[in-house]
Amino acid sequence: MFDAPPTATSSALQQSPEFAATLRDIGRPPMVLDDQTLALHRRLPIGCRVAVLSRARVNINTLPGSIRRAGLHRTPLIINPEKPTPELSELGAVPLVSPASVADLNLTGDLHEPLHQKWRNRLSYAERQNLRVTRQNMPLDPKHWLFTATQAQQQTRRYKTWPVPLTLAYAQTNKGQAKLFTAFADTTPVAAVLILCHGDSATYHLGHTTARGRHHCAHNLLMWEAMVWLARKGHQRLDLGLISTEDSPGLARFKLGTGAQPRRLGGTWGWWPVLGRTLRPLAAMDTKLMAHS
Structure with missing residues (x-):
């Protein structure tokens, strides 16, 4: 029944090697950041292309560099952290949707x-x-x-x-x-x-x-x-x-x-790296909604 033993990778399904392999096989390969985070390209109804990091383990100290090396530093990002990450506001990311459980x-x-x-x-x-x-x-x-x-x-x-x-x-x-x-x-x-x-x-x-x-x-x-x-x-x-x-x-x-x-979880954030920390004051207004209560 192909019951192979599991490999030791504890990540959400949306960030798993198995999901990445599936996307590659259907002709929609994800971008893989140097910390192995998967980023999927999506086109919003308004026509704008974004990169989505779904159920991602986010480290704000390494994220900017990873995004830059992947060539995504000019792309709007939608980030759904695996856990509450209110410090994303320090990068200028803006809260969009409060966290679910x-x-x-x-x-x-x-x-x-x-x-x-x-x-x-x-x-x-x-x-x-x-x-x-x-x-x-x-x-x-x-x-x-x-x-x-x-x-x-x-x-x-x-x-x-x-x-x-x-x-x-x-x-x-x-x-x-x-x-x-x-x-x-x-x-x-x-x-x-x-x-x-x-x-x-x-x-x-x-x-x-x-x-x-x-x-x-x-x-x-x-x-x-x-x-x-x-x-x-x-x-x-x-x-x-x-x-x-x-x-x-x-x-x-x-x-x-x-x-x-x-x-x-960590809710949904929007971040456009080219704006730097311009939107940080706006983000700070809603950061409490994205923190663990």
Whole structure:
């Protein structure tokens, strides 16, 4: 099943060598700074080209030099730091969007003990429902039922994930690193979870549960099976994605119920290096919004 041992690189999916390899294979190679940060070229709706540093580990002492050596010092930058980095304002970067939070699950040690009681109860219930769980590499089929179901869900709930071709490209480029866990009631799939592995980390990428699956708490069972398998394979953390107790409280409770900890990201910053520190006074007005609270 191509279950290769993970390499020791703990970075977000968007900054992983696996993601970089995928982009190169689809003809959209990222720029790689000398500190290995990935920068993606994007064209904004207004026609302006920018470079995007998504989920990047930012060091303001080395960033200007890295940007210059990469030839990006005249390009507007959109920076999404992996952690709160209010000191970006010292470079003249301007806060654009306040930080969101992700659910970060530690896969080392005892996985059962940190489970919240209600989550553990639902897992126990699911284990008694005679569900059959399978694990396989993600089929390279754009019409797979998980894609169809999640696309319909995205339209209803008005959110976006990766385009299906990009997900399939990741699975094809990184053999064995896109794992699909499926729960069946008899022969009918009632829930599925797609996990993307990268280095010693992994990311919850897609998931869907039918009404029957919800009745059987199948999603809890699949998450547990994925957690156990990832830990057994040497992965140290699982990124469960964004959480919002205001917009999606139920989903946030599900993710945090695994024992995951909420972790604040660094928000979104805009920086045009050619302006130097001209906008620093403006940035200082909103810096508190970008700091860890």
